[in-house]
Amino acid sequence: MNKLNLSKASRRSFMTYAVVIIAFIVLQSLAAAGAMSSMLKGLLVPICAYVVMAISLNLTVGILGELSLGHAGFMSVGAFMGVTTAVSLQNVVASKELRLIAALLVGALFAAVVGFLVGIPVLRLNGDYLAIVTLAFGEIIKSIFNNLYLGLDSHGLHVSLLNNTLNLDEGVKPIIGGPMGIGGIQKIANFATGFALIMVCLIIIFNLVNSRAGRAIMAIRDNRIAAESVGIPITKYKMMAFVTSAAMAGAAGALFALNFSTIVANKFDFNTSILVLVFVVLGGLGNMMGSIVAAAALTVLPEALRQFADFRMLVYAIVLILVMLIRNNPTIRTFTAQLRRGRKGGAKS
């Protein structure tokens, strides 16, 4: 073990970066060579969005140790605000890439603000009660976007709730149309930006985790009372992790929404929050690499199962249950633990 004098944590983070970069290069060259099916090509950006969702939720659930059932709410905020930004800038900024980046940033910013506001009450609670309050906020956010009208004309931005009373100039259509959501979105999201977003989020998370703040956050997770007793400001560090996680989800939402021509509030419901949670738990709490692989695999899986036709979602459910059972099987656990110990021993000699 004298290859590199790196800590175990940094070794793991470099491994993760390397795998993501290699996966990107392989997929991008496959796409460029035309060797990729349209189906897989169409999945690239959603995979990136879900990967970011998964690693950001892993920050809340795995690192901070609080169960969140409303992560899709932040995605929703990012999606709607990001698309609004992209549409508003359509005639001002010519470059697609710049508009996309602006949308991601605005999406992240708004989600961070909402994350902060939600965090104030949420982080005072514990366990299942905290989980149910995040679920409640997710539903409230969905409900608000289902009733929100927003439009842009020569007089600037108009916003109204419940009814379309925007009084826009003649011939100007609202951007967000309540339950109709946003339609006619220019699809400006691309795989390269998605990849860049994953990398940025990974860098932020790994740096946070391996910093003083990160150690404080994990100390809170492992034993809140002990952490408090040595003078760690609990609320500050919890909020730091929660808001970072929300901001990343916002960026993921903006990326996701700009990959489709239409987006509605109902897309970001409880089921989407649960889906992301499945990625995190399947990949392993606190294990970013696992989250990435799980998000990618479970996004591709339902599409790959199309040959099962009517039995597709049934097979998906069975696969999900089996993977959970196999992962947590004591025999297999002991076996792999032995395997690892064996390998370590070998390295020593």
Add this chain to the structure above:
Amino acid sequence: MKKALSLVLALVMVFALVACGGSSESTKAPAEQSSETTTAPATTDASGAQVFKLGGTGPLTGGAAIYGMAVKNAAELAVNEINALGGDVQFELNFQDDAHDAEKAVNAYNTLKDWGMQISLGSVTSTPCVATSAETYADRIFAITPSGSSTSVIEGKDNQFQMCFTDPNQGSASAQYIHDKALASKVAVIWKNDDVYSKGIYDTFMAAAPGLGLEVVSDTTFADGSDTDFSVQIADAQAKGAELVFLPMYYTPASLIFAQAKAAGYSPIWFGVDGMDGILTLEGFDTSLAEGVMLLTPFNADSDDQMTKNFVKSYQEKYGDIPNQFAADAYDCVYAYKQALENAKCTADMSAEDICTAMIAQFTSMTFDGLTGEGMTWGTDGAVTKSPKGMIIQNGAYVGLD
């Protein structure tokens, strides 16, 4: 442990990728047995007939599955009939699940593209259809949706057509009808405020109502999670003296509204839209609850006309249910394709783009007689012109209003 997990997941992923690769080349053996690709040999058959690859997406799982299944079944029925007749135009149908979700609809569309889809049935429900229509427009694949009724589906897209009315059409037509027949002056509306279909009809109904002397006294909504209890909405309409309640929604919530209104002792005139069709075939439904319900719909499963009778009979034999309006629209779509492809003398070796050009020319110029109307025509915007029939439910059956 974590490595083992990564291994398991990586295996799943590899399996998934391999499966994608497999399915993208061609639909192989397992797919043949499935119900999704049931019809016709994969290539131009020996007799020289042209086999066109027809694709479509719709919800086959989840809460909206009933609409997707109806379309899939009826399209399958039409394709089987056409193929059995052995004319020059034959179809191979591939209908994919989109779970009423725009994201999954685009995934399903891409799968269909890999399969080599030449012409499309778009998507069944509105939101997914808006998403897939943007794709078919960009890829120059012609699409006619049986039921994606939102205007955003066809707006600004020259190769996107609809077999159903657009939602706004229904809203204003309903208001006009209520006015013309002097059914009521005080009106209540109950609509679904997280649904594109319901909202589209509601908006135009509300826009048209004041000009026609209709006073909307009660305006209430429901949404996905709260679609079981309608006591408040009913009480509001009742308290404000609405003589007629307009229900721009599908029949499942409507059936609950009828039952709860009866329990509350409220019996206004009920006025529905095409989504109401199917309420009489609901298994176990007490049809007396729907007595006197009026609706505008292009299709009536009880109609005496021979074409409808045959369709209803064969649909029922094969799938066990009475077809609804979604099924009828899908059946019409396939036959409209047959007519257009024959007229244009298209061949199966033409590219999707060439077929698309030919289809645009055909659909904007031809007249089509189907289950959902006679003498249907399409404008260059892709919207259909056909006249809705006013229906009233009497003694558990639809009776045409003049």
Add this chain to the structure above:
Amino acid sequence: MSFLNSLISGVSLGSIYAIIALGYTMVYGIAKMLNFAHGDVIMVGAYICFFAVSRFSLPPLVGVLLAVVVCTLLGMTIEKLAYAPLRAAPSLAVLITAIGVSYFLQNAALLLWTPNPKVFPNFFARKVTAPDGTVTDQTGMAFFDGALRVSYVTLVTILVCLAIMAVLTVFINSSKLGKAMRAVSEDKDAARLMGINVNTTISATFAIGSGLAAIAGVLLCSAYPTLVPTTGSMPGIKAFTAAVFGGIGSIPGALLGGLLLGVIEILAKAYISTQLSDAVVFGVLIVVLLVKPTGLLGKVVREKV
């Protein structure tokens, strides 16, 4: 009067939430897991009863019993196959497995019973012969010349709710199995040392919870008679919320939480906005949890250092 009517509608909706929440809270209190598949077991129960009564013309009571038996067996099977192997695993792993089971049940129902809605028969209607000889179904009682109405389903649901609550409380406090359940809920390992068979106890909890789900399914569909494969999922989530609202693990809490949630939902619709009613319900939930962080009747767990 309109307020009273709203209140009654709220109670009738709330009693349905309450009866579903009882199943949630029971399983949570003892097995310490959120059984997300509970809502789907409800759906299965409703289907079984529907087919027994509508297709095979069995008497309603037999239909309900059959549903209870099938759901109990289903619950035990699910527990045996999907949850028992994860006894030692973290609780989140079990949660995800429960979600998998929920997907499985929904999609199996979709394949078995098609997506076409079924209308559930109303068991609680009385045949009334009007003076002119026509026979109509009377589904409820009317007071003050019909200005105030209470449906039979609501009455039955509330009575059943109270009965179940009473029986469960007595059962858990006094019976041997009930005591074992409490012991398991307190400390699994200590219970094992005391000679309690933890696996059997948890299995029995699931059996009871799933049996309750069948009754909840029948009552849910009697009140709101449309039955589709996704029937159980939304009421399931609402009931879960209700259980937490009342203090999860607490049996009277589930009843109180369910009733309050239903009443708030209906009053929010009637007096605030039908469009934002869900937002109001969840808003109230958040406020209550901030004031009482363990729900209305939840046990306050003192943290030990």
